[in-house]
Amino acid sequence: MSPAHRQTTANTRSGSLAGTGQLLRFMLRRDRIRFPAWILGLSLMLDYFANALGLVLDEQSLATFAVFAANPVMALIGGPGYGFEAITLGRFLVGMYGVFLMIGAGLMGITTISRHTRAEEQSGRAELIRANAVGRHAQLAAALALATLMNLALAVLMTLVFMASPAQAPAPSAFLFSCGVAAAGLVFCAVAALAVQLSAYSRAASGLAGAVLAASFMARGLGDMSAAQGGKLSWLSWLSPFGWSQHTAPLVLDRWWPLLLSLAAAVLLSLAGFALQSRRDLAAGILPDRTGGERAPGWLGSPLALAFRLQRSALAWWSFALLLSGIVFGAFVQPMAENAAGMPEELLAVFGGAQGMVEGYLGFMSLYLAILVSVFAILSVLSLRGEEQAVRAEPILAASVSRAGWLASWVLVTVLGSLWLMLLGGVGNGIGAGLSTGDWTLLAQATLGHLVQTPSVWVLAGLATALYGFLPRLASLAWAVFAYCSVLGFFGEMLQLDQPVLDSSVFLHIGQYPAAEIDWTAVGGLSLLAVALIALGAAGFRRRDLITA
Structure with missing residues (x-):
């Protein structure tokens, strides 16, 4: 048996994840510009927020914003505002601007998964790759691994930026905040991994994942807005990955356990994505395409x-x-x-x-x-x-x-x-x-x-x-x-x-x-x-x- 044939046989026997490492290396090379651009872009956004706020806000201005934070509209925009009764620059940055960084991490995850999975199937390149000794789940696994690496790198770089910023956050709190941003990103990576199994088109899959992101943002906003008014809908924020990350309350409570919800959701949604992938053909979706008529209607001309x-x-x-x-x-x-x-x-x-x-x-x-x-x-x-x-x-x-x-x-x-x-x-x-x-x-x-x-x-x-x-x-x-x-x-x-x-x-x-x-x-x-x-x-x-x- 030739060495090449032995290698092929070994890869085939290794199961549905055969070739994952090699595909991950290929994706890393393909995203050699995109990877650092996302990480640097979001980290520089945090740096800009921190420096800009440090320039325009003094202690009196921060105290004024603590009053604003009690307003339901401000809760709708930013979040629950933990620690605003003894507000600092770091607490204001986390409470008002953190959710926008989480949205950025979510978009990074959705576009990454769609780009390396459904878009590849739609273009026909995935079929060429699968013609080799590559397992059924290798491409999705490699895409999730790439997205995880991106979020880990984002958490590390954001921690360093937050510690060096005018907010001067202590290392544990800065790391918790950055992990909250990355955890939200991981959840939406998993949402995208599930969405790409449902539709045969990358545009529809990305749109579905984006709709979940928008719904999560609105649920979080409604929950926090209700909480600021003493209403009964505050539980809505606990249905959102953004809410889970915000309820870690960096620089105030510094609690890690809400991130377990994010990790559990990411794991379960990813496993659901793998399970659905086993039940569909390559380039097809779980949701069947509607059959068209024999003739196109006249208005489509x-x-x-x-x-x-x-x-x-x-x-x-x-x-x-x-x-x-x-x-x-x-x-x-x-x-x-x-x-x-x-x-x-x-x-x-x-x-x-x-x-x-x-x-x-x-x-x-x-x-x-x-x-x-x-x-x-x-x-x-x-x-x-x-x-x-x-x-x-x-x-x-x-x-x-x-x-x-x-x-x-x-x-x-x-x-x-x-x-x-x-x-x-x-x-x-x-x-x-x-x-x-x-x-x-x-x-x-x-x-x-x-x-x-x-x-x-x-x-x-x-x-x-x-x-x-x-x-x-x-x-x-x-x-x-x-x-x-x-x-x-x-x-x-x-x-x-x-x-x-x-x-x-x-x-x-x-x-x-x-x-x-x-x-x-x-x-x-x-x-x-x-x-x-x-x-x-x-x-x-x-x-x-x-x-x-």
């Missing part, structure tokens, strides 16, 4: 109709989530108004005084939902690259469809879909507020306030389009801009940053109606900017080669 057909499932799920979330969030209007009299003056000023609490809350929710809809818009635009790499765009462009027409059709569905989602969010908030207060005039105000925020979403979609058109490999930089604008939108004015810094966020130009007047000039200007960015992306797409590998 244009690139615009095709773009809508491909995005309608995501739009349907987002529509349901935005409408339901709007109603739930709007129902908190009455408790906010009832508790306004007991709030500190500094906090009332943020919402326009006790008499303007209802309008201030609805105005803030328009900003909050605009940020959520921006996630849909960026995901939708960036899915163009998946269409291109899977060689589904090339046959369409080989026909009578122009490149600009194909791109513009897809982005138009995204733009109109964003407007539709903001409409539903506004209607939901208005219905919730009307049911809560009995004042149904709030329905029209909330709907208009949400609709006028849509151009902010369009600008981010346009930026993603421009990056895709010219530099598709760097299109993910749109997420960095989104994170920057979101943080400024939530905290910029409260931190009393300079006006030029605030103006750099797309979310701070239009005004939060009905609490503030609508700046129609900003609405028009942002809309024109979005159109210009989309046109720029179309021009770049016409001039570059297609990426099909």
Whole structure:
């Protein structure tokens, strides 16, 4: 027997994980830029937060923010705010900004698993790999190992950054906080490992995992918001991986046991992913594809109709989530108004005084939902690259469809879909507020306030389009801009940053109606900017080669 044949026989006998180590080395080489980019990017974000807060916040400012933290809206944004009664820079950083780092770790895990599993099957490369002595579960195991290494590296680097930052966190607390971020990332790695078994398409699998991430964020927010008002829904935060990490309370309680929930969830979801993988064929999904008719309907005869057909499932799920979330969030209007009299003056000023609490809350929710809809818009635009790499765009462009027409059709569905989602969010908030207060005039105000925020979403979609058109490999930089604008939108004015810094966020130009007047000039200007960015992306797409590998 030849040495090569003996090696093949040994690998075959080693079971369903044969070749995992070799695949892991291949993935590490393939992600030699992406791996450090994610780790350094999230760690530098922590470093930026710590240094920026250290520059603009003194002891008096921190004490003011401790008052703000008691507000249910602040709990909705950041979390329960452990230790804010004796607030320090480190506690404020952990309590208000930690969840955004967890979201980044979650996105890192979802994209990593999808990239190295379902996307490989969809492109046909997984079939070539499996033709060798590679076990059924080797690719998924290697992808999970890679994602675990990324989260471990993130925890180590974040610990060092946190200890060296102006917050000067002690090593045990800094390590606990960093492990909480990594633990949330691991849970969503496992969620993605399960999602890629369900659908035969990477776009749908990533969208499903992203929906779980969004639902976890909203469940955590509703639970913490209810807890801040003494409500009965605080248990919701214990259903979220973000809540588990936040309840470790670094720099206050320093308890490790909530992370056991994260590890248990990650292990169980991963095992479920392996079990489902054993029950499906390569390149197929557990959920069967619906069989189409013998003839395509007449309305599918244009690139615009095709773009809508491909995005309608995501739009349907987002529509349901935005409408339901709007109603739930709007129902908190009455408790906010009832508790306004007991709030500190500094906090009332943020919402326009006790008499303007209802309008201030609805105005803030328009900003909050605009940020959520921006996630849909960026995901939708960036899915163009998946269409291109899977060689589904090339046959369409080989026909009578122009490149600009194909791109513009897809982005138009995204733009109109964003407007539709903001409409539903506004209607939901208005219905919730009307049911809560009995004042149904709030329905029209909330709907208009949400609709006028849509151009902010369009600008981010346009930026993603421009990056895709010219530099598709760097299109993910749109997420960095989104994170920057979101943080400024939530905290910029409260931190009393300079006006030029605030103006750099797309979310701070239009005004939060009905609490503030609508700046129609900003609405028009942002809309024109979005159109210009989309046109720029179309021009770049016409001039570059297609990426099909």
